[in-house]
Structure formats: structure tokens, C-alpha cells
Amino acid sequence: MELCVLRVMAEGPTYGYAIAAELAAAGFGDIKGGTLYPLLARLEKNGLVTVEWRPGEGGPGRKYFTLTAAGRDQLDAGLAQWQVFSATVSDHLSPTGTDQMASPAGSRTYSRSTT
Amino acid sequence: MSSSLPSRPSSQEVWERPFVKTHDAWCGDFVLELRLRDVPGPVIGDRLAEVETHCTETGEAPSDAFGDPTDYAARLDHDSAPERAQGVWTVTAAGAAQVPAILVGISAVPAWARGEPLTYNVGQVACLGLLLLVLLSLPLLLRPMLRHPWIIGGPLFAVVFLGVGVAALSSRADLPTVAQLPAPVVAIGLFLAVLVLAWIEYRELARDIEGDLVTSPLEAPPGQPAATARHRRWVTIAPACLGPAAYLAFAALGWLAA
Numbered sequence: 001m002e003l004c005v006l007r008v009m010a011e012g013p014t015y016g017y018a019i020a021a022e023l024a025a026a027g028f029g030d031i032k033g034g035t036l037y038p039l040l041a042r043l044e045k046n047g048l049v050t051v052e053w054r055p056g057e058g059g060p061g062r063k064y065f066t067l068t069a070a071g072r073d074q075l076d077a078g079l080a081q082w083q084v085f086s087a088t089v090s091d092h093l094s095p096t097g098t099d100q101m102a103s104p105a106g107s108r109t110y111s112r113s114t115t
Numbered sequence: 116m117s118s119s120l121p122s123r124p125s126s127q128e129v130w131e132r133p134f135v136k137t138h139d140a141w142c143g144d145f146v147l148e149l150r151l152r153d154v155p156g157p158v159i160g161d162r163l164a165e166v167e168t169h170c171t172e173t174g175e176a177p178s179d180a181f182g183d184p185t186d187y188a189a190r191l192d193h194d195s196a197p198e199r200a201q202g203v204w205t206v207t208a209a210g211a212a213q214v215p216a217i218l219v220g221i222s223a224v225p226a227w228a229r230g231e232p233l234t235y236n237v238g239q240v241a242c243l244g245l246l247l248l249v250l251l252s253l254p255l256l257l258r259p260m261l262r263h264p265w266i267i268g269g270p271l272f273a274v275v276f277l278g279v280g281v282a283a284l285s286s287r288a289d290l291p292t293v294a295q296l297p298a299p300v301v302a303i304g305l306f307l308a309v310l311v312l313a314w315i316e317y318r319e320l321a322r323d324i325e326g327d328l329v330t331s332p333l334e335a336p337p338g339q340p341a342a343t344a345r346h347r348r349w350v351t352i353a354p355a356c357l358g359p360a361a362y363l364a365f366a367a368l369g370w371l372a373a
Contacts, residue, residue: 017169017173032181032182033169033170033173033175037162038191053333059168060333061334062168063165063332
């Protein structure tokens with residue numbers, strides 16, 4: 001989740017509700033404030049974002065979060081790690097090699113260990 | 116917190132905000148939990164403003180968006196400010212120490228008025244010991260008492276009230292005297308002690324109170340001013356004056372009744 005939030009912030013300064021809305025639009029479902037804001041507080045505490053309150057347009061105000069250089073480095077490193085992880089898992093799960101030859105026409109069977 | 120607090124459009128005590136008034140119970144529990152975790156006032160105001168802006172945008176209630184206020188405050192993982200926690204304990208200790216000083220001091224006044232020494236029998240000393248035990252256990256009881264004032268505070272109040280009643284009955288019983296003290300010295304000496312403790316309390320409350328108010332970084336609604344200096348002065352003066360004022364009032368009643 002932290003990586004996804006950092007990715008949203010890479011587009012520019014943004015605020016909590018906009019982050020939740022963008023993640024929801026991306027298919028992450030309804031992100032509750034109780035989940036999002038502790039994460040944002042941790043990013044702030046670790047110096048990955050800076051914060052600024054701006055007067056609201058029709059509202060009381062908004063707290064904007066901006067990625068710092070450290071936050072951008074964290075995002076880049078996280079994306080690289082995720083891509084390696086994702087490729088490894090995809091390779092492992094893809095139906096190729098002896099497994100495919102052993103199973104007839106897409107009817108692969110998976111055994112689950114009981115231990 | 117590692118980052119400094121941001122520039123603020125305006126500053127207003129959170130209790131004046133309509134959102135906080137509407138969701139009084141949730142916001143009160145949230146602020147109390149963060150206070151108990153020694154989070155500085157402006158940081159608490161900042162976190163509460165996050166809740167307000169999020170709920171304003173989503174139309175949700177704080178309990179729906181953030182869940183239980185105590186659990187949510189625990190998840191925020193703030194750095195505490197130990198020097199503020201020490202200040203809270205200084206005020207609590209000074210306030211607690213005033214209680215036995217007032218009880219013993221005002222009991223000396225009627226004896227002084229009658230020209231007699233202040234005497235304590237076994238029963239009264241036992242009740243005074245019970246009271247001191249309750250006061251010494253305050254460091255353990257304070258946190259649960261603030262969280263559950265009726266569940267913890269009620270029985271505690273009952274124990275103290277019972278102790279005072281037993282002490283009053285003991286004074287009429289024919290029990291052996293274990294202490295005999297000069298009443299004027301006790302009455303005046305303990306009043307001075309109460310004054311000193313009140314001064315310590317006032318000094319601690321006045322120190323940096325403006326910097327520790329729970330203020331919101333959000334714009335104040337039209338027509339709602341920021342907290343006034345007058346209000347802030349009363350916050351420091353009123354609790355400190357309470358002990359000496361109570362002492363004088365009960366002492367005067369004791370003198371007149373003697």
C-alpha cells in the first residue's frame with residue numbers, strides 16, 4: 001500500500017481524500033481514513049513527504065503531501081523491487097515447461113501441501 | 116515528529132470548531148488518548164484537522180471513516196514529548212498533595228478557635244493513611260480513571276468519602292490519642308504549604324501553555340475568533356486558586372462553627 005500511495009504522489013502534491021479516490025478508481029476499493037492517514041503520518045515522520053496546509057476551496061482547508069527526494073528514491077527502489085518480485089512470481093505461476101506437457105489441454109492440476 | 120508543522124492559514128482552538136462540536140464524543144476520546152500519549156497540542160490539532168477535512172470531503176462520520184478513536188490514536192504512532200508528560204505529573208502531584216494538607220489544616224481550625232491542641236486518635240490516623248495510599252496510587256490510577264471516569268473514579272470517590280465519614284465518627288469515639296499538635300501552627304503552616312503547592316501548579320500550567328493548546332490549522336469559520344488571551348489566563352489561574360480558596364472557605368466555616 002505504501003508504494004501505491006507514493007506512486008500517486010509522484011504526479012505532484014496531493015491530499016488525503018484525492019489519494020483515496022485515485023486508489024479507489026485504480027481498483028483498490030474503498031480505502032478508509034483510518035488506514036490511509038496512519039500511513040501518511042509514517043511517511044511524514046520518516047521524511048518521505050513534506051506537508052502543507054492550504055486554504056480550502058469551499059472547504060475548511062486541505063493538507064497537501066509532497067514527495068521529498070528521499071521519498072522519490074524510496075518509490076524508485078520500491079518499484080524496482082516490486083518488478084523483480086512480480087516477474088519472479090509470474091514466471092513461477094505461468095504454465096510452461098514440463099508441467100504444461102504433463103497436463104492435457106489446459107487442465108493443469110495443482111496440489112496443495114497439507115503440512 | 117520529524118517534520119515541522121506546516122504554515123497555517125489561521126489558528127483556533129479545536130473545541131470551537133463546528134465539526135468537533137458535532138462529533139464531540141469521538142473527538143474528545145481521540146484528543147484524550149493522544150494527550151495520554153504525551154503528544155503535543157498542535158500535533159493533536161493537526162491530526163484532528165485531517166479527520167475533519169477527510170470527513171467533510173467524504174461525508175462520512177469519524178467513527179465510519181476512522182473507527183474507534185482510541186484505536187486510531189494508537190495507530191498514529193507519534194513521538195511523545197516527555198517534558199510535557201513531566202509537567203502533567205507535576206500538576207497532578209501538587210494537586211494531590213493539597214488534599215491531605217487541606218483536610219488536616221482545616222481540621223486544626225476549630226481546635227485553634229477553642230484554644231485546644233489538634234489531636235488524632237488511632238481511627239483518624241488510619242483514615243489519613245488510607246487517603247495517602249489512594250493519593251500515592253494515583254500514578255497507576257490516573258490513566259484508567261481518565262478513560263473510565265465513572266467505573267474507576269466512582270468507587271475511588273466512594274472510598275475517600277467513606278474514609279472521611281469514618282474519620283469523623285472516630286473523632287467522637289473514645290479511642291486512644293496517638294498525636295497531639297499545636298493547632299495554630301498546623302493550620303497556618305499547612306495553609307502556607309497549600310499556597311506553595313498552588314504556586315507550583317500555576318507555574319507549571321502557565322509554562323508554555325500557549326504552545327500546547329490543541330489548535331486547528333484550519334481556517335476559522337466566519338465570526339468565530341481564535342482563543343482569547345483571557346480564556347487562556349483562566350485556564351492557568353482557576354485550578355491553582357482552587358486549593359487555597361477551598362482551604363479558606365472551610366477554615367472560616369470551621370472557625371464559625373467552633
